[in-house]
Structures are given as structure tokens and as C-alpha cells.
Amino acid sequence: MDKYSLSERDICTKFITPALRNAGWDEMVQIREEFSFTKGRIIVRGKLVTRGQAKRADYILDYKPNLPIALIEAKDNNHSVGDGMQQALGYAEALDIPFVFSSNGDGFLFHDRTGASNPREVNLGLDAFPSPADLWTRYRAWKSLDTEAEQIVLQDYFDDGSGKTPRYYQVNAINAAIEAIAKGRDRILLVMATGTGKTYTAFQIIWRLWKAGRKKRILFLADRNVLIDQTMVNDFRPFGATMAKLSTKAKTIERHDGTSVDLALALDGKRRIDTAFEVYLGLYQAITGPEERQKLYREFSPGFFDLIVIDECHRGSAAEDSAWREILDYFSSATQIGLTATPKETEYVSNIAYFGDPVYSYSLRQGISDGFLAPYKVIKVHIDRDVSGYRPEKGQLDRDGEEVEDRIYNVKDFDRTLVIDDRTKLVAQKVTEFLKESGDRFQKTIVFCVDQEHAARMRQALINENADLVAENHRYVMRITGGDAEGQAELGNFIDSESKYPVLVTTSRLLSTGVDAQTCRLIVLDREVGSLTEFKQIVGRGTRVHEDTSKYYFTLLDFRGASSHFADPDFDGEPVQIYTPGPGEPILPPSEGGDDPSSGLDGDEIVLINPVDPSGPTSGGERQRKVYVDGIGATIVAERVEYLDESGKLVTESLHDFTKKALQKRFASLDDFLKRWKSAERKQAIIEELADEGLPLDLISKELGKNLDPFDLICHVAFDRKPLTRRERAENVKKRDVFTRYGPQARAVLDALLEKYRDEGVLNLDDANVLKVTPFTAMGSVVQLINAFGGKQGFDQAVREMQDAIYQETA
Numbered sequence: 175m176d177k178y179s180l181s182e183r184d185i186c187t188k189f190i191t192p193a194l195r196n197a198g199w200d201e202m203v204q205i206r207e208e209f210s211f212t213k214g215r216i217i218v219r220g221k222l223v224t225r226g227q228a229k230r231a232d233y234i235l236d237y238k239p240n241l242p243i244a245l246i247e248a249k250d251n252n253h254s255v256g257d258g259m260q261q262a263l264g265y266a267e268a269l270d271i272p273f274v275f276s277s278n279g280d281g282f283l284f285h286d287r288t289g290a291s292n293p294r295e296v297n298l299g300l301d302a303f304p305s306p307a308d309l310w311t312r313y314r315a316w317k318s319l320d321t322e323a324e325q326i327v328l329q330d331y332f333d334d335g336s337g338k339t340p341r342y343y344q345v346n347a348i349n350a351a352i353e354a355i356a357k358g359r360d361r362i363l364l365v366m367a368t369g370t371g372k373t374y375t376a377f378q379i380i381w382r383l384w385k386a387g388r389k390k391r392i393l394f395l396a397d398r399n400v401l402i403d404q405t406m407v408n409d410f411r412p413f414g415a416t417m418a419k420l421s422t423k424a425k426t427i428e429r430h431d432g433t434s435v436d437l438a439l440a441l442d443g444k445r446r447i448d449t450a451f452e453v454y455l456g457l458y459q460a461i462t463g464p465e466e467r468q469k470l471y472r473e474f475s476p477g478f479f480d481l482i483v484i485d486e487c488h489r490g491s492a493a494e495d496s497a498w499r500e501i502l503d504y505f506s507s508a509t510q511i512g513l514t515a516t517p518k519e520t521e522y523v524s525n526i527a528y529f530g531d532p533v534y535s536y537s538l539r540q541g542i543s544d545g546f547l548a549p550y551k552v553i554k555v556h557i558d559r560d561v562s563g564y565r566p567e568k569g570q571l572d573r574d575g576e577e578v579e580d581r582i583y584n585v586k587d588f589d590r591t592l593v594i595d596d597r598t599k600l601v602a603q604k605v606t607e608f609l610k611e612s613g614d615r616f617q618k619t620i621v622f623c624v625d626q627e628h629a630a631r632m633r634q635a636l637i638n639e640n641a642d643l644v645a646e647n648h649r650y651v652m653r654i655t656g657g658d659a660e661g662q663a664e665l666g667n668f669i670d671s672e673s674k675y676p677v678l679v680t681t682s683r684l685l686s687t688g689v690d691a692q693t694c695r696l697i698v699l700d701r702e703v704g705s706l707t708e709f710k711q712i713v714g715r716g717t718r719v720h721e722d723t724s725k726y727y728f729t730l731l732d733f734r735g736a737s738s739h740f741a742d743p744d745f746d747g748e749p750v751q752i753y754t755p756g757p758g759e760p761i762l763p764p765s766e767g768g769d770d771p772s773s774g775l776d777g778d779e780i781v782l783i784n785p786v787d788p789s790g791p792t793s794g795g796e797r798q799r800k801v802y803v804d805g806i807g808a809t810i811v812a813e814r815v816e817y818l819d820e821s822g823k824l825v826t827e828s829l830h831d832f833t834k835k836a837l838q839k840r841f842a843s844l845d846d847f848l849k850r851w852k853s854a855e856r857k858q859a860i861i862e863e864l865a866d867e868g869l870p871l872d873l874i875s876k877e878l879g880k881n882l883d884p885f886d887l888i889c890h891v892a893f894d895r896k897p898l899t900r901r902e903r904a905e906n907v908k909k910r911d912v913f914t915r916y917g918p919q920a921r922a923v924l925d926a927l928l929e930k931y932r933d934e935g936v937l938n939l940d941d942a943n944v945l946k947v948t949p950f951t952a953m954g955s956v957v958q959l960i961n962a963f964g965g966k967q968g969f970d971q972a973v974r975e976m977q978d979a980i981y982q983e984t985a
Contacts, residue, residue, distance in 0.1 A: 213545030323356035363529035368714025420456030487512030602635035837892035
């Protein structure tokens, strides 16, 4: 057998897989081949949406399902045995896999990322691949697992038989948490971006600890009813009758599959607790409060729970005076796991000080890079009143006939202390204009306003701008805020991808955290967002990909400059420890207010403890008076669109510029491209390669409005060469009369192929299958037509010469 002629896949099948089998690896359970562990970055320019290439490992070796310990990168035999190692090490780092191999079919190069081997890299023969037991022994030593810890780490994941498997970063998070707990750590922090499946991750952690008998009674805490209810009927469903909600109100919930289920309750009408359950889920607001009688959690003994999982733990859990912390301190003997997308790190409050450094982090930037999360484009809109401020004319009266205080009002004042209705109408007009121009006025949209009163005015302005659709259904525009029962009742419909209404929702903070709005395509910011934590939560409302409805990106329409947070060096970086209180030192109450339920300033949160509307009484007990000024107008002075580039930076870039930059990265010069094009036997192969890298030339051509041959599109966009049309290229070939040496039938075939190129843009002219369609079928059979060229080799040669002639002119 000539190894050099074998493909990479042949090398895997004939040499690598047999070597693994001989070493004792089970093909059905332990070996995964050609494993794609990312989805491929979603690339957006204009209305063009494509995916880049997914990252794919040739082999992942699991000691048990979802416990990966080795990775192999294969190359064909034209490469050396170690040529795949650098690529493999990059994959292994992302997958947190310690043992890395590369192979070309002659043997293996082994790299030990644990550092325990000396030397770190060593060559192995095909018959010397380590057995599962050998690598597991090394893994145990690396992780310092004793027998008891090993038993927990080896506990099976839950498998519902559907074939659903956790994503690679979920496996990393679950395994990191389990290993930390197995080794005795009792405070765990997991940082995972919104939309990456924190609840599913939490379920697998709880399931494995529960099944292993390590944790027998579990409490799952969240701060929204909808989160608890959906968790019970979806991710936590396998717990079945052992699970109950800490609530007195019975509720029937509909599952994703259309079936319904009644939630089991752990409280009776007199708020007495049934302690027979093993898994409890509850709102922290429902089990505590400022008065002693509200502190329901005290009905449990302090040692009742073995494990407590706190969802969205950035929301005040680290502040010593918060309701979360009160519960956590009471059950201090329990292992506590905090889940958050945005660890709260300020001068005053630190989750890391409480939970310790995260055992695993998966950022928004990484999620977008991997293609699991939707990227965004940002439209920054500048209104004249915001840019230059507003100073009332002398004697200017407000709506109530009172004189407006003479000072300069700026963006911080608008809709908080001073209301310019024309400005509100202008924002509503712009939002509506965007929806109309997009061609889809039913994009789920959240408009974030300053407070509930502003949300009510914005709702009215949007209704007036969209009167035609409101006439069809009054729920097209709705306000959903903490003080609006009718609006709150529609929250479930808004986040349900199957429900058409409501479409446009105005709010201030109710939808800024924790709401799983998968189909949200437009987020409008018409209020300042002072906290980076809250800004990341707001962005998280749009980052879920929803392939069923072709939602691959979302748009942030920013009227208040809030998107300047994207430039913050801490935006989506690793959490930074800012303040670690020493023994006996207090953690001061947060001073930033407004993004924390415990601050009492978040009017839209469903918080049962002294809810206060930001537009309601101030600390002095008096309502903040708003000044309404009519008839002074507002106009848009500037607008620009920014996109995420491949490194996660926002750039102002057109589709043309994006394509040019990407093509120049692929081809160093025009000469480089011409050589590559001329030497490629299949021109289509170059086009397919570019499509895999997120440059589908047919879609780009359509979007740019240029009906060009891919060759001319590349030359024109990347190297500013004047393009020729396909018709011009075909005519030039005819003028040069390059077919004279062929007989009549062969010339007729070549003429017809040239017309296929001219009229339909067919590039793979050397594919004999093209001879099976008109007009060739009228000329003779495929065999007859190929024989007119003296056989297949002659046909291929003739077509290649024709293609060379087509692309002979480049100017």
C-alpha cells in the first residue's frame, strides 16, 4: 500500500483507529471521530449572514461519556508525525484536555499538558498508544483525586436517550465544579455568558452529585417566577416527584413539546413546609423579607440542605446586607454554587470575595467567537438635544404653566427630570423606521426606558407610529413593567417564540436580566446604563441564537451612548478582583444603586420586599416632579452602524470593506490570486474554501448589486481591477477562436459550455455531469460527446484550455 497516496481519512481508518482499538479503546463509547466542538462564528455585514468554519478535532477520547482525557490530530502521510501537534494543542486548551497526540499513520507524537511526563513530548510507535487505564491513572494523579473523589467524578451524566449532549464549555464547567466539590471545596463560582445554558449546566452538576449520594437535599434559588417554573418543567424535569417549588400558588405550565404539567408545591395554604422532598426550587423573595414572619427559610434547620445553587448570583448575593446573603449565611454548612453571567466586582461588592475565583469562565466574546451566541451590530443615533443640551428661553413655561428653571439640561435629565415629548416621538419614529426598512415589523423588540412613566409614554408614541398594526392587534405594542399587571401577564407570550404578540415591548428594568427572550432581534436603549454589569445583562437579552426562526444576530439601537461600555477594557474580560475584605471588615452597601434588588431602587423587578419605583418617592418621601416642555422639537444629527470584527471589536465597516480586507488576508496580492486561480484544476474549490471562511461570493455579489463572475468579483473588490462581465469574457474567447483544432461535434460542445458560463455562471465546466442536461442531450450521449475529444483526458484538457482563455484578460 502506498501511504503517500492515502487521504487523511484513509490514514485514520486504516492506521489510527486500529491502533486505538488494539490499545483497548471502545469505539462505541470512548472514541469520537471528526468531532465539531464549535458551531462556526456567525459573520454579519449588512443583511448578509454566514458562518465561519467550526473547529473540529479528528479524535476525542473519553474515559467515560463527557469525560474527555485525550485528543488526536491526524494528518496524511505527506506530513510528518508531529505536524498536527500545534493545532491539537490549541484545541486541547479550549477543551481542557490534558493528553494530546498527533499522527500521520506512522506513529504518534505524545504531548503531556499536565507536565508530569519527562520529557513532555515523546514519539510512540503505532503499537504503543496508551490504554484508557494508563491515561486515567495519569489523569487521577494530575487532579489529585482520592478514591472517594474519583467515585464522584466518574458519576454518569443524565442521558435522556435523545442523543442530546452538552456543549464543550458546559462539559468543562460541569466537570470543573464536580472536581472542586469532590476535593472538598464548598464555595463555587461559575461564570457563563447569558444564553450559554447555565441552568442546564446546573442541572447536570446537581444530578451527578445527587446520584452519587454526595448531596441529598438541594435548594435552587432564583429571583424570577418564570425562571423557576420553566426550570422545573424543562431542565430539572428528570427529578420528577422528588422536586417541589417553595410556593403556595399552584400553577400549570406548558412544556416546549406542548404538553402541560402541574408544579408540585412544598408549601400548604398556611405556608407550612413539606420536608419530604429532596430538590427544592424557590424565589428568594418568597422565602425571606424584612420582617421575621417572612423569613420562611428559617423553618428549615440550618443543616437541612447539602447543596444550594444560586442563579444570577451577581444580584446582591455578595453584599452582607442583602436578602441572598442572609439565606446563604443561614445555610452556611451547605456547599454553595453561584451562577452568573456578570460577576459583580466593584469597590464595594465582590462575588469573588464570597465564592472564590471562578472554577470556570465562558465569556460572551468566546460564545460569539465559537458561534453559539449571536453577534450584534450597533446603530448609534445622536439627537441634537442630547449632543448640545437644552437651555430654556427666558420665561419658557412648562405644560403646567410654570416657568422652567433656567439651566442647561442634558441627556442625564431627559425623561428623568425634564420631558421633551418631541424627543420621545423622534425615538419612536426611528425605531419604527428601522423595522420598516428591515422588511420585518414583527421582530421582537425591547425598548429600555428611564422609568415606568417614560415606558408608558414610549408605548404611546410607538402605538401612534404603528397604528396600522395596532389596529390588527392592540398587543403589538405593550409596556411590561413591575407596576403593570396587564403587561406582566404578557411576559410569557413575549418570550415564547411561537407567540406572535406582543412584538414591541417598553420597559425600564424588568427585562434587563434573567428573561430568556430567544427571538429578540432588536434592543433599543433610550436610557443611560451606568453599570457595566447591567449593560452586559441587557446585551444578553439578544445573544441567543434561534435557528428555527433564522435569528442569527441582533441589533442594538443606542440613543443614549450606553454602548460606550463596549470600549470598557473590563467588558467581557475575565472577572477582576477589586476588593477583598479582610477578617472583620465590612462589605459596604453598594453606592451605584439601580441594578441591584437590594438597593430598593429597581422599580421593575418583581421584588416583594419594599418595591420602590425610580419615578416614585425619593429618599425624602416626595415624588420627583418631572417638567414637561412642549413644542421645542428634536432632530437626529448623526447616525452610524458598527459591527463586530473577528477579534470582538466594534468597527464601522461596509460589506465592501469587510470583503476587501478578508480577501486581501487570503491572497497577498493580485499576482498571488492569479497564480492560485490559474493553477486550481477546480475553480469551484477556491469558491468553496472562501465560503467556509465566511465569504460566500454569490451572496456577497447579490448584496453588493454586482452580477460578476467570482474571478472578477475578487479582482474588483480586493484589488480594484476593472471587472469584465461574463458576456464580455465569453465574447473575447470567441474572438480568439481557440476551438479551431477540434472537430465539429467537439466545437459544438465547447460552444455550448461557453454559453453555460456566460448565461448561468457555471464554473465546474469540467464536470462531465453537465453533459447530461440540455442542450447537450440533443447532441448525443455523454460517452459520444466525450469520445469527440478522444476520451475523458482529452475532454478535461479542452475544458481547462477554455477556462484559461476565459480568464486570460484581467483588466
